[in-house]
Amino acid sequence: xxxxxxxxxxxxxxxWLMALLIFFNLLFPDGMNAWRHLVRNGxxxxxxxxxxxxxxAYAGIAVLLLAILRLAVRFSSNVPATPDxxxxxxxxxxxxxxxxxxxxxxxxxxxxxxxxxxxxxTAAFVHGGPIKSLLWIVVVxxxxxxxxxxxxxxxxxxxxxxxx
Numbered sequence: 001x002x003x004x005x006x007x008x009x010x011x012x013x014x015x016w017l018m019a020l021l022i023f024f025n026l027l028f029p030d031g032m033n034a035w036r037h038l039v040r041n042g043x044x045x046x047x048x049x050x051x052x053x054x055x056x057a058y059a060g061i062a063v064l065l066l067a068i069l070r071l072a073v074r075f076s077s078n079v080p081a082t083p084d085x086x087x088x089x090x091x092x093x094x095x096x097x098x099x100x101x102x103x104x105x106x107x108x109x110x111x112x113x114x115x116x117x118x119x120x121x122t123a124a125f126v127h128g129g130p131i132k133s134l135l136w137i138v139v140v141x142x143x144x145x146x147x148x149x150x151x152x153x154x155x156x157x158x159x160x161x162x163x164x
Contacts, residue, residue: 007080009164031051036124112127
């Protein structure tokens, strides 16, 4: 397939919708944390605690479903070519970051579901600890990479995923 000059509108919508949901869950895990604390201490969560935890869980499940849809769209449509005139290691770093991002985007909701719905403590630990930390690091690298592409290399990489 020939390369496009920008991502398609469905690709952009999926990207930004997933970004919003991921940031929501990363920034506001309080409901789930409160629910988990109550359950671990043998207390009964209130209906408000359960509802708050469910919002976190449903946002995570939405991320998982959107990630599956996004990969389907990604493999069924063409994408813009990588920018020219940049060091090869940047292309490698961008690919590595995207692969890690997808792995973590799948690992985060799957480990969260294992913790919340199946009560697996190890899943809860890796979900709220190493996976969450790695996801923050990779998200920050992804954002920094887009900004470096835009402001330092003056490429259209950021524009492709925003206004097209």
